[in-house]
Amino acid sequence: MGLKILAINPGSTSTKFGVYSNEELVFEKTLRHDVEELKNFEKIIDQLDFRKNSILNCLSEAKIELSELDAVVGRGGAMEPVLGGTYEVNERMLTDTRVARRGEHASNLGAHIAKDIAGIYGIPSFIVDPPAVDEMCDLARITGVDGFERESKFHALNQKAVAKRFSKEIEKDYDSLNLIVAHLGGGISVGAHEKGKIIDVNDAFTGDGPFSPERAGGLPTNVVMKLCLSGKYSKNDIVKMLVGKGGYVSYLGTNDGRKVSEMIDAGDEKAKLIYEAMAYQIAKSIASNAAVLKGNVDAIIITGGLAYDERFVETIKERINFIAPIIVYPGEDELLALTQGALRVLRKEEEVKVY
Numbered sequence: 001m002g003l004k005i006l007a008i009n010p011g012s013t014s015t016k017f018g019v020y021s022n023e024e025l026v027f028e029k030t031l032r033h034d035v036e037e038l039k040n041f042e043k044i045i046d047q048l049d050f051r052k053n054s055i056l057n058c059l060s061e062a063k064i065e066l067s068e069l070d071a072v073v074g075r076g077g078a079m080e081p082v083l084g085g086t087y088e089v090n091e092r093m094l095t096d097t098r099v100a101r102r103g104e105h106a107s108n109l110g111a112h113i114a115k116d117i118a119g120i121y122g123i124p125s126f127i128v129d130p131p132a133v134d135e136m137c138d139l140a141r142i143t144g145v146d147g148f149e150r151e152s153k154f155h156a157l158n159q160k161a162v163a164k165r166f167s168k169e170i171e172k173d174y175d176s177l178n179l180i181v182a183h184l185g186g187g188i189s190v191g192a193h194e195k196g197k198i199i200d201v202n203d204a205f206t207g208d209g210p211f212s213p214e215r216a217g218g219l220p221t222n223v224v225m226k227l228c229l230s231g232k233y234s235k236n237d238i239v240k241m242l243v244g245k246g247g248y249v250s251y252l253g254t255n256d257g258r259k260v261s262e263m264i265d266a267g268d269e270k271a272k273l274i275y276e277a278m279a280y281q282i283a284k285s286i287a288s289n290a291a292v293l294k295g296n297v298d299a300i301i302i303t304g305g306l307a308y309d310e311r312f313v314e315t316i317k318e319r320i321n322f323i324a325p326i327i328v329y330p331g332e333d334e335l336l337a338l339t340q341g342a343l344r345v346l347r348k349e350e351e352v353k354v355y
Contacts, residue, residue, distance in 0.1 A: 003346055004068050006117065007338040008055065009075045010109040013038065015051050018335040019064055022343065028335065029058055044106055045098050052113045072118040073342040074110030075334065076130020078102040081152065084133045084160050084198070085353040086341040089115045089125040093355045107131065126352070128341030129156040131205065135197040140292075153205040154189035155304070156198070161337035162303045162329045163193050177298045180289045180324070182282060182316075184306035185332065186255060188212040190282065192289040200292045202285065207242040210281035213255040213306075216246030217281065248274065257306050279312055283319035290323045297324035304332055 002021035009016040013035060018028040031054050041047045059066060076087070077097040087093065089111045097108040111127050118125035133156035141149040159181045167174040175196035182190045188211075189204035202209025202218070211217030219242075227238055241250070249255050251274045252263065263271035290297050300320060306312055307330040317326055344350040 003070045003343060005339045005342050006059075006066070006069055006072045006114075007074075007335040007342075008072070008110060008113050008117075009334050009338065010051060010106045010113065012106045015055060016335060017055055017058075018339075019059070019069075020336070020339045023336065023340065025336070027059075027062055027064055029062075031055070031058065044100070044104050044108055045112070047106075048109060048112050048116070051109055052116055055113065056117070066117070067121055069118075069121060069123055070346060071124045071126060071342045072114040073126040073128060073338045074112075074114035075107045075157070075338065076127035076132065077108035077110055078105050079130055079132045079355065081132050081134035082130065082355060083135055083353065084129050084156060086126050086128045086345045086350060087130075087353045087355050089118075089127060090355055093127070102132065105131075124346075126342045126345065128338050129160045131156055133160075133198065135199060136201065137199040140200040150208070151203050151206075152198070152201055153203050154191065154198075154201045155183040155185070155187070155204060155332070157334055157337050158183055158303060158332040159189065159191050159193075159198065159201075161333075161340065162301050164340075165329065166299060166301055166327055178293045178296050179299055179301060180286055180293070180297055181301045181303065182286055183332070184212075184282065184302065184304035184312075186212060186214050186305075188215070188217075188282060188304075190285040190289055192292040194293060200289060205243075207246065210285050211247040211278060213248040213257060214244055214246060216242045216250065247278070257309055257312070261309060261311070275312065276315060279315040280319070283316050286316070286320050287323065295323075300324050300326045301329060302326065303329045305330075307331070 005020045007018050013033050015031045019026045079093060079096050093111050097111055100108060114125040131153050134152035136152050143150055163179050163181055164174050167177055179193040181193060187204040188209060189201055191198040191201035207215045208218050227233060248260055252260060252271055260271050260275055264275060286300060300323060302313055307328050313328055345352045
């Protein structure tokens with residue numbers, strides 16, 4: 001009989017959740033939340049009961065028996081920096097995500113919803129590889145200005161999940177491999193995985209690294225200075241310009257990679273230039289991570305929503321084929337990744353970590 005897991009992934013205007021028996025999906029649902037309805041909540045944490053009850057009502061209607069669950073796992077939020085792994089939800093984690101010490105984000109609700117539902121049935125609650133995973137080496141933190149360090153905020157859940165998936169497929173331990181993983185979505189992160197730790201990665205959440213469909217990427221410092229000192233923009237204007245209205249949105253007016261492909265097929269030369277420029281920057285970032293690993297790279301893994309675009313992936317591959325074999329895992333199955341993290345602990349394949 002399989003272990004039963006409820007996995008929960010709160011997003012800004014949606015809540016995705018699924019019930020698994022081992023790795024097999026039994027039930028999945030995405031609840032869409034009206035933006036106007038969410039405006040009634042002053043802080044994200046105030047949405048806790050609303051989101052939790054929406055999940056419970058949906059599962060009840062689907063006749064899912066929650067008393068049979070072995071654990072509940074939620075998406076990790078903006079916590080203090082941690083090593084990768086599966087963490088049991090504790091009071092410190094709940095406090096830090098409640099007060100949003102490291103930023104307001106819907107993922108902060110993950111631990112709270114998991115803990116509340118698990119508490120009803122007296123079962124454990126977990127989070128897995130939150131965005132706050134920080135395994136960077138000291139060299140990677142140096143910026144060039146004393147008192148300021150590079151930070152690790154990225155798509156840790158999917159990066160770790162696909163790295164472990166590849167390791168399992170080739171029957172080797174993740175801890176024995178050197179990998180470069182490029183997560184290509186609304187934000188883009190490229191990480192150097194050395195023997196199970198991500199020792200260098202761009203801060204994808206605040207726009208470092210390659211530009212993406214909606215993020216500006218690492219701009220030249222003189223451009224940032226001109227923006228900040230021009231007097232034309234508020235701090236909020238600049239933040240939106242860098243994260244949300246950068247990249248494809250800035251150049252082409254859309255964050256949808258499929259629409260950009262359609263524009264190229266229709267003969268739009270500007271769209272083609274920006275499309276190829278993003279692939280160019282991603283390839284440069286992958287190559288720089290090869291230098292981080294001193295050229296000892298077992299494989300390059302390309303993942304995320306943009307990896308469905310074969311033409312885009314081929315444009316990247318043309319520049320990095322010489323480094324290492326390239327594996328493509330399109331999309332990001334975060335509910336399964338959360339479930340697998342919980343299963344590794346329940347099966348005693350991995351020690352649960354304490355926050």
